[in-house]
Amino acid sequence: MTLTHSPAATANPDLDPGQSAGSNVEHGERVRRKDGDLILTGRGRYLDDIELPRLTHAAVLRSPHPHARIISVNLDAALRMPGVVTALSGGQAMPLAGPVPHYYDPAVAGERTAEFRCLAVEKVLYVGQPVAAVVAETLHEAEAALKFIEVDYEVLPFVTDELAALEPGAPRIFEDWDDNVLIRSAFAEGDTDAAFAGAAHTLREEIRIQRYNTAPMETRGYIATWGLDGVLTFHGSSQNPHPLRSNLATSLGVPETKIRVVAARLGGGFGHKFHGYPEEPLVCVLSKIVGRPVQWLETRSDSMLVGAREMVHHIEVAFEDDGEIVAWRNLIHANIGALGSMAGWGMSFVAGMAFPGPYRVKNYDVTSLAIVTNKAPWNGARGYGKESAALAIERTVDRVAQELGLDPVQVRRRNFIPSDEFPYWTAAKRLDSGNYDGVMDKVVELAGYDALRLEQVSVRGEGRLFGVGVAFELTPEGGDFPGDLVRGFDTSTVRVDPSGDVRVLTGVTSPGTGNETGIAQVVARELGVSVDTVTVYQGDTDVSPYGYGNASSRSMNVGGGSALLAARDVKERLALAAGVLMEDDPAALTFADGWITTTNGHRMRFSEVARAVFTQSIAIPAMNQPQLESTRTYGPDNLLHVPDEHGRVSPYPTYPNSGHIASVEVDRDTGVVRLLSYAAVDDCGTVINPTMVEGQFFGAIVMGIGGALWEELPYDNSGRPVAGTFKHYLMPRTPDLPEIRIGSQVTPSPFTILGTKGAGEGGVAGAVACIANAVNDALRPLGVTAHQMPLSGPRVLEAINTAVPL
Amino acid sequence: MSTTQPPGSAHAHDELPSSTVTLIVNDQPRSARCPDRTLLVELIRDELGLFGTHAGCLNGDCGACTVNVDGRITKSCLVLAPAAEGTTITTVEGLGEPGALHPVQEAFWEKDGFQCGFCLPGQLFATIDLLDHEDAPSDDDIRGALAGNICRCTGYQKIIDSVRCAAERTARTPD
Structure with missing residues (x-):
């Protein structure tokens, strides 16, 4: 079964979703989106559209310092401001709410942990940490009153760089830890040292992926209504309402039966709306105090505090003359900020676990360090570390091809796990099924790969920087993590x-x-x-x-x-x-x-x-x-938590995969990358609704493109985040993109009842890697590489400027 | 992410310079008294109760709050409510309704030109505005027309397919 998405293909009346509404459905049928007419006519109700009587509005005062001790908080002047109903400091909140339970507590994995309150009590650990809150009749009044809260801080030394955080004398984020490392995750198979010693070639790269997040168009928001009957109703833009209910019960010390969580219609999630945020119990406490519903809405700049993905790969690869990769070694430094209770830190684990991707490489030694710093905490972000791993894996595969003068498609084919070797074990995954060569065949054809290479020769002949990028993505999905409320x-x-x-x-x-x-x-x-x-x-x-x-x-x-x-x-x-x-x-x-x-x-x-x-x-x-x-x-059958005789486990049951090919041109004078073409083919097993699956794949690809080229959450030297609006945080827009062409292969999972593998996340990782490979391919004539993401104009120009003049 | 006040609760309005704004919204005469600093998007949502218009950034960047003001598509977070005095406004609620969708809404449903729907009002207004000016828009025309409207879910491809579909239909059935 092959589905190719193009204007011509969707014009096929047999695939016309308008024809199928109301009739019986078969798997693979293009039924159009339920409630589409409500959403299209402005009748969908999101969090901020909920009308409750006597609603009040909360605003949060956030730390201006990356690291400081709170000496005192004085709310008196704020309480006298017009419209103010109440104000709350961290000290006052202490008896009203316990620590915010972690989305997945590192302690469950046998690691260190830390506690986070809804409002900081003794110390602030990052710029933007909630310190105090005001409730007022209107949001404008609540925001105005924040300026009248007086907080006396003792500023402390801070560290935002992950390498500096590893130095012996570095400021410690958590005083009871003896260093700034949360967790060291190791994944190894075979004898990597021997493989490196015996290999014909080795090479080493340092590859950095930047801090960025998912920026859903609707930010977060919560409304707590604590009724006189003791029942707490919590409307929230949450991806996980039941676990959030359990955690609110724990934090607030009330029976879980007294809490109802209602997830409103979400304006996008992508991990940003996983729970563990301080504002969740905060609005509940505030509602209890004022005896009225309290709403808090995340501002756009608040949403840009949330980090993800920032990692450095110190990666080495060993390979033979024919392109066979025999070993990988990788040390990952993940800058996870000040930890928090959200779901972000696990991305550092997954970035290591994802090795060695879709390749049959029997020797690898990968260690991932989650390092805490005085940046704001991470939450999960679509890709969840797999995009970081794919970038490192796919860049090094391309470097191998380059060193040997081989075609990057050929090197990938040389190393793919053959389709008759599934289920296929790695140190921490049992891959369910796959036909990677089949996907590669389809994407090579869809992209017109051979023609792109010919075009490259002629364009390069004109002295222009034209690159073709190839990448393959393997996406572990459906994770099951016993010990906390994250199950498969x-x-x-x-x-x-x-x-x-x-x-x-x-x-x-x-x-x-x-x-x-x-x-x-x-x-x-x-x-x-x-x-x-x-x-x-x-x-x-x-x-x-x-x-x-x-x-x-x-x-x-x-x-x-x-x-x-x-x-x-x-x-x-x-x-x-x-x-x-x-x-x-x-x-x-x-x-x-x-x-x-x-x-x-x-x-x-x-x-x-x-x-x-x-x-x-x-x-x-x-x-x-x-x-x-x-x-x-x-639950799928392929979840294995009891180590087998080789000590292997598999917390992810299914493994969708995709092949990506793009072409770019780099402006030699400005470093600006223009994306010329993009084609990708995915295999997520059985497809229930091709239209929806395509939509997910397109969205994931463009999210990957945005992260590869523009989106970034940088910090300045004073430890403050720089991006607070979409004028700094550059999202992909229509003129930035070419027509994106996609196709599909179906290799059902033998371990799920429907044969599905999961769609939604797949595409981000492949796109990040594909764009990185395309840009670096374009830069090849200059003899330079650009391995610090995103590949924005200034950063690519920096790489161009390192070229030795001819 | 915007909000001033639930309708009927006039608390702060008395203390700030305020105006009564009278305008036509979705063919209905409407008026509301609000502080002069109120944004048009806040007036539309919080005073008039038309929640189909969304606020994604309050900064003019994302386009989710787009409405039509006197025939021009306008980011309603960049206009003060009193500046809309006497105007005629169409919001997404005024384009069509379930069972009687605007042809552009039909095309977006058929081609799956939205997922979460948050940015959708802006995409619809940008498309309608394009098709009002261009019978047969080129791909560059389409991409240019949508440049002010960020979508995080779709990657735009199915939005562009929807615009093409709407353009073909509009061309087929001129009114």
Whole structure:
């Protein structure tokens, strides 16, 4: 099955999604987005659109210092400001809320940890850390009052550079640690030293990926309403409402049954809306104090405090004359900022775990250090360290090709894990399935790779800097991390009403990707009804079963999988009833097009049978559970936490992959990179809805392109973040991009019930690596490399200027 | 990310220089009294209750708050509410409704030109404005027309496919 996305392909009436609405769905059908008409007409309700009576607004005073002791906080003047309802310092908040529970506590992994309060108490560790809060009748009044809070700080020495943080005399971020290293993750196989000693060639590079995040168009926001009945209702832009509920209960010291978390419609997530932020318990405490609903909205500049991805790879590769890579050695320094309780630090682990990518390399020794500094903490960011690993892996594969004078496609083919060697073990992964050569074949064709190389020869002949980039991405997905509320399974309920309408209540949430459409398709197909009669409920902890929400491209694997199992249960009960009513063998009935049909052609409407189960005693004599409802939990089979005889585990069950080819031209005078063409082919296993999967892939690719060329969250020498608006943080815009062409290969996972591998995250890593390779290919005639991301004009020009003049 | 005040709660309004702004919104005469510093996007959302217009940056960078003011597409976070006195405004709620979508909305649904939907009002207004001026826009025209509207979800490709689809249909059925 090959799906190529181009204007011509989508013009095919057979693929026209408008034609399919309302009809039965098969896997792979282009059903259009559920609730699309509501969203298109401004009727979608996001967090800031929720109207509550007597709502008040919170604003947060943030530390202006990267490291300082708080001597005193005086709220008196702020409390006298117009409209102010209350103000709160860290000391006052202490008895009202315990530490913010970690998204995934490093202590669970046997590492150091640290506690973070909703407002800083004794010390601030980064510019932007919450220090005090004001609640007022309007947001403007709350913000105005912040200026009247007096905080006396004793400024302390700070460190924002990860190497400086490793120095023996460096300021320590956490006084009870003896250095600034949170965790040292090691991944090794084979005998790397011997492989290096015996290899024909070796080379070494230093490759840096910058601090940047995901910048969803809707920032975060929370509304806490603590009722007089003691029930806390928390509306939040959260990707994981159930774990957030559990953590709020812990932090606030109230029974979990007294908390309801409702995740509003999300304006994008990408990891930015994983929980663990100080403002989560803060709004709850404030609501309890004022006895009214309290809303806090993240400003755009607040959102740019959140870090991710900043890593340096000190990487070496050993290889033979024919391009065979025999060993990798890599020391990763990840600058994770001041840790925090969010989900960011784990990216340093995954960046190491992802080695050796899609390659059959039997010797490697990779160590990743998560280093704490006085920068703001990370949260998870789409790619979750896999983009960093792919950049380092794919840049070194290209360097190998360059050293040997081989084609980079050829070197990749030489080293791919062959498709008959799956499942394939590495130190911390068991790869489920794959056909990497097949993906590479397709992307070479789609990109017109050979023609691009010919074009390169002629353009270079004119003295211009034209580059072709190749990259291959392997994306571990669906992570399961026992010990905390980050799991690889999920739960769905399927319920059929007397009307025959179907409800799916699932623990998987949607950050705006559209997985509700895919889950509805799976259930509709199983029950043989129109997808329009299936409604998916997500995000309300009083409605859906406990689940882990949205992360790691898990939604179809486990949300779709559990919904499928529940739908099968319900179908079985309907079949029993239909069998009685139509006097036929339940196992011989066909469910299709809203009808249940017997072998001899008798049929009843699905809705008639559903109603009969509720209303006709005759319909249910053989059924011990006449309710048309089932709740099932599902997780993929390929999760292995007990080390095997080689000490190997696999916390990720599925491994989508993709091939990417781009061409660029670099302006020699300015360093500005112009992206000329982009083609990519992905394999995420079975595809439920090609339109949605394409949409995810396009979005991921462009997020990768943005990170490769423009997006950055730099700090100045005084330890302050520089970017606070989209004038500094440069997002990709339409004129920056060429037509992006994508294709698809389907290699189902043998370990998931639907054969899916997960779509959503895949594409970021390949795009980062592909652009880096294209730009460096363009710079080849100058004999220079650009290995500090992003490859913005000034940075590429810096590399150009290191060239020895001819 | 904007907000002044829930409708009906006039607390701060008495203490600040304020105006009554009268305008036509989605064919309806509307008026609201608000502080002079109120942004048009705040007036639209918080005073008029039209939450379909979104605020993504309050800085004119992202375009999510785009509306049509007297025939010109306008980032409503860059206009003070009193400056909109006497204008005629269309917000996304005025373009179409479920069951009776604007052709551009239809094209965006069919070609999946949105995911989370947050930036969508701006993309729709930019597209409609382009097609009002260009019957057969080139790819460069389309990319130029959308330059002021950031989308994080889609990577723009399906937005551009949607604009092409809308352009073809508009060309086919001139009104």
